[in-house]
Amino acid sequence: MTATLTERYISATIRSLKPETQDDVRAELEASIADAVEARVEQGESPADAERAVLTELGDPGILAAGYADRPLHLIGPKYYLTWWRLLKLLLWIVPVSVVGAMVLGLLLSGATVGETIGQSVAVGMTVLVHLGFWTTLVFVVLERTGADTGMKWDVDQLPEVQEDGAGRSELIASLVFLGIAAIAVIWDRVRGFFPTGGDPIPILNPELWPWGIGALFVLIVLEAGFAIALFRQRRWTTTMAVVNTVLALAFAAWVLVLMLRGELVNPDFLAHIVQAGGDGFAAGDAEAAENGGIFRILAVLLGFGIAVGVVWDIVDGWRKAGRARHAIQV
Structure with a gap:
């Protein structure tokens, strides 16, 4: 019989319910x-049309069954959604950047080429992003399904401080x-010298950078000062200000890194004095670091990496402030 x-x-509705509740739901x-x-x-x-219309209004039996079983039909519901999203954003800001940064620094110190460094860092970064998103979400899915209480409750003490726009x-x-x-x-470094030698101090920056190389640096300093004044008069960050900040930051990074890669940034006399003053201990340390290009190359990589990190942060911070200012105006 059909x-x-x-x-x-x-039948489709009650099949996924607990056996002890099926008869009550059926009735x-x-x-x-x-x-x-x-x-x-x-x-x-007609009875046939009426029956079809009633069942259509009731909707998908799977959704109806989930309602009877008090079973969510979503990965993460309102109870945990904001906690999940805030934690995921925090982790995405910290973990991939830290892992990729450490990877880049290690590869540069080991003498890897630029192509190898970029390729391996991108691959590792993508892997970290995928795993971070998957496992963080999985934890909250389990919490949602088991009904566990994380003990995290909102109160007014969690309200963030009013953030200044940096202007x-x-x-x-x-x-x-x-x-x-x-x-x-x-x-002062050019006129008096910074590094003590037991006699007259010697400059740390290469004297041959004067006047043109140092002149370019002073131009960047003047432009940075003008930017700070313009930002103060603007009273807030804008997209234009973020673009200018990005250009100035990249220009400074280019000035430092190009001279460093060409070996023209640091005074050769300063390096020679360090080698002489270091004696046998420096020679032994340099021999151990010979496979990675020597101590001076390692120090140059660390300095360049630190400058690159600072420049990237300056750029990101500028765009973040511009976005926050734009959002405040829209609100």
């Missing part, structure tokens, strides 16, 4: 469907003071 649509619908559905069909028939519909008077003063100290340090 089962009716109602029987098929009820409830049979009664409610019968009443709804009878009401439609009294309004002039105030104190930021302007700090920027100008820092740039002024940098300019004075460069001039």
Whole structure:
């Protein structure tokens, strides 16, 4: 005997429920469907059309069964969604950057080529992103399904402090003071020398950079000062300001890294004095580091890596502030 649509619908609904609840749900559905069909028939519909219309209104039996079982039909519900999203964003900011940064530094120190460094770092970064997203989400899926209580509850003490946009008077003063100290340090290094030798101090920066190389650096310092003043007068970060900040940061990185790669940044006399003062101990250390290019190459890689990290952070911070300012205006 062929089962009716109602029987098929009820069977599909209760099959995934616990055995002890199936009879009660079956009786409830049979009664409610019968009443709804009878009401439609009294309004002039045929029994077959009325039955089909009632079952259509009830919807997918899987969704109805999930409601009876109090079983969520989503990976992460409202209870844990914000906690999951905030934790995932924090991890995505910290873990991939740290792993890829360590990978790049290690490869550069080992003498890997630029192509090898980029290829392996991208591969590792993608792997970290996939695993981080999957395992973090899986943990919250398990919490959602088991109904576990993480003990994390919101209260007013968690409200974030009001963030400054980096365009105030104190930021302007700090920027100008820092740039002024940098300019004075460069001039002092050339005129008086910074590194003590037991006699007259010697410059750390290569004297041959004067006037053109150092002149380019002073131009960048003046442009940075002008940018700080313009930002203060603008009173907020904009997309244009973020672009200018990016260009200035990249220009400074290019000035340092190009001279460093060409071996023209540091005073040769300064390096020679370090070698002489280091004696046998320095020679032994340099011999151990010979496979990686020697101690000076390792120090150059560390310095270049530190500068690159600082420049990237400056660029990202500028765009972040511009985005926050734009969002504040839209709100």
